[in-house]
Amino acid sequence: MTDRNLPIGVFDSGVGGLTVAREIFRNLPDEKIIYFGDTARVPYGNKSPETVIRYARQITSFLVSEQVKAIVIACNTASAFALHTVQAELDIPVIGVIEPGARAAVQATRTGRIGITGTTGTVSSGLYDRLIGELMPSAKVFSKACPLFVSLVEEGMIDDPVTIMMIHRYLDDMLRNDSIDTLVLGCTHYPLIRKVIAREVGSSVTLVNPAYETAVSLKELLNSLDLAADGGPVDFSAHRFFASDGAENFKKFARDNLNFDIENVELKTLQ
Amino acid sequence: MTDRNLPIGVFDSGVGGLTVAREIFRNLPDEKIIYFGDTARVPYGNKSPETVIRYARQITSFLVSEQVKAIVIACNTASAFALHTVQAELDIPVIGVIEPGARAAVQATRTGRIGITGTTGTVSSGLYDRLIGELMPSAKVFSKACPLFVSLVEEGMIDDPVTIMMIHRYLDDMLRNDSIDTLVLGCTHYPLIRKVIAREVGSSVTLVNPAYETAVSLKELLNSLDLAADGGPVDFSAHRFFASDGAENFKKFARDNLNFDIENVELKTLQ
Numbered sequence: 123m124t125d126r127n128l129p130i131g132v133f134d135s136g137v138g139g140l141t142v143a144r145e146i147f148r149n150l151p152d153e154k155i156i157y158f159g160d161t162a163r164v165p166y167g168n169k170s171p172e173t174v175i176r177y178a179r180q181i182t183s184f185l186v187s188e189q190v191k192a193i194v195i196a197c198n199t200a201s202a203f204a205l206h207t208v209q210a211e212l213d214i215p216v217i218g219v220i221e222p223g224a225r226a227a228v229q230a231t232r233t234g235r236i237g238i239t240g241t242t243g244t245v246s247s248g249l250y251d252r253l254i255g256e257l258m259p260s261a262k263v264f265s266k267a268c269p270l271f272v273s274l275v276e277e278g279m280i281d282d283p284v285t286i287m288m289i290h291r292y293l294d295d296m297l298r299n300d301s302i303d304t305l306v307l308g309c310t311h312y313p314l315i316r317k318v319i320a321r322e323v324g325s326s327v328t329l330v331n332p333a334y335e336t337a338v339s340l341k342e343l344l345n346s347l348d349l350a351a352d353g354g355p356v357d358f359s360a361h362r363f364f365a366s367d368g369a370e371n372f373k374k375f376a377r378d379n380l381n382f383d384i385e386n387v388e389l390k391t392l393q
Numbered sequence: 394m395t396d397r398n399l400p401i402g403v404f405d406s407g408v409g410g411l412t413v414a415r416e417i418f419r420n421l422p423d424e425k426i427i428y429f430g431d432t433a434r435v436p437y438g439n440k441s442p443e444t445v446i447r448y449a450r451q452i453t454s455f456l457v458s459e460q461v462k463a464i465v466i467a468c469n470t471a472s473a474f475a476l477h478t479v480q481a482e483l484d485i486p487v488i489g490v491i492e493p494g495a496r497a498a499v500q501a502t503r504t505g506r507i508g509i510t511g512t513t514g515t516v517s518s519g520l521y522d523r524l525i526g527e528l529m530p531s532a533k534v535f536s537k538a539c540p541l542f543v544s545l546v547e548e549g550m551i552d553d554p555v556t557i558m559m560i561h562r563y564l565d566d567m568l569r570n571d572s573i574d575t576l577v578l579g580c581t582h583y584p585l586i587r588k589v590i591a592r593e594v595g596s597s598v599t600l601v602n603p604a605y606e607t608a609v610s611l612k613e614l615l616n617s618l619d620l621a622a623d624g625g626p627v628d629f630s631a632h633r634f635f636a637s638d639g640a641e642n643f644k645k646f647a648r649d650n651l652n653f654d655i656e657n658v659e660l661k662t663l664q
Contacts, residue, residue, distance in 0.1 A: 367441050367444040
């Protein structure tokens with residue numbers, strides 16, 4: 123029987139998945155996590171399904187070797203391409219961010235007109251469209267890959283004229299012609315420019331951050347499997363952070379963007 | 394004795410190094426090349442020296458196994474971090490793009506005030522500054538990392554208001570306050586926005602593309618080692634192209650940006 127106080131593995135192509143980790147910390151304060159950011163091979167958003175699946179397999183093998191009780195794929199592109207493969211191959215529960223994001227979008231919409239943003243990979247997978255269609259057959263889903271958003275966030279260009287220009291270039295058609303009332307931030311970097319997107323798209327559009335809903339799904343999953351930790355709230359120092367490159371950049375990003383003061387990022391090279 | 398008609402290995406983090414390949418095709422028409430683009434792990438520009446050196450070793454091992462007679466590191470970041478390591482470890486000649494670029498900058502400048510653009514890695518290495526200082530001790534070198542340029546080029550945003558805005562944000566200080574007369578395009582992606590940069594910085598600044606000078610250096614090197622091919626001009630189909638991910642994206646980029654019609658890109662995964 124799995125020890126309920128084992129950590130939860132959380133991984134992303136890089137630092138963006140820390141926005142998912144933040145929601146886990148907030149909503150599951152008793153759980154400790156092991157985070158892996160694949161900063162040596164970031165980004166995943168414009169790489170092929172085969173390559174992303176290969177990377178996801180390597181990372182989940184590592185997390186399993188660290189004895190996690192469950193895994194969260196905190197990356198939309200990896201969720202889109204690799205969730206079913208790793209679920210089939212591992213004997214611990216694995217969840218991604220797309221199904222929770224689709225559920226949250228369906229709960230949020232009033233008109234059924236839903237916009238999806240994400241990487242080229244996530245958008246081309248069509249997975250949000252399919253899952254939303256299953257949950258709400260009457261929904262109309264409109265998608266737009268926003269590849270420059272990741273670079274803008276990583277450069278710290280948050281409330282910046284260039285970012286604002288790109289928000290309008292990517293989203294104006296969805297807002298004006300498709301009349302969406304709900305917009306999914308389908309990449310873990312995008313919540314970091316959430317405030318600017320919210321201001322630019324206006325208050326008639328509800329923004330959905332799949333990270334929160336993913337934490338809720340994780341909680342339900344752990345409860346249903348009788349795997350929720352029972353040791354009381356853990357200290358931030360109980361979490362472990364691994365990166366495949368650039369521990370200093372990782373710490374700086376976490377500090378500047380998420381207010382996480384991560385003392386130690388362990389370097390872990392995967393082959 | 395090495396066969397003079399063996400191919401030359403050329404590698405880059407992705408597609409940008411094709412701008413160097415283009416200069417080799419133009420200036421050394423008798424040589425055939427084997428190009429490797431590490432598209433599964435692109436970009437290198439913000440990764441650590443250790444990781445870039447590891448990748449460069451894997452790629453040069455592969456190129457050596459394909460029996461190349463010489464290697465060109467057609468990536469500024471990899472040249473900055475890995476050239477000396479792979480030169481020391483291999484028994485075939487290896488050249489990078491930074492030394493030729495530094496030489497071209499010194500030849501181009503009239504005032505000795507030289508600007509360097511490049512990735513975060515290339516600029517932080519300080520290698521252009523050091524090499525220019527050795528060639529021209531009176532030179533004043535000013536550097537600016539321009540990390541967004543790679544994403545803009547890869548998204549095809551060439552003569553685009555956002556690209557123009559970023560050109561001014563990155564370069565205006567060098568132009569107005571540092572009074573440079575020469576600007577090195579120290580990343581193999583940047584020649585693809587050369588015309589826009591030239592227009593925006595004005596005709597008083599000479600742009601240096603290290604790719605051309607690298608081809609000239611390669612020619613001199615092959616002649617000095619008695620390794621220049623002697624079979625006459627080769628057909629484009631004699632060149633071979635490998636990518637670690639996304640052969641279709643690779644072909645599309647080559648076609649759209651360089652007018653290269655590459656029939657076959659071979660997928661090669663490195664560990």
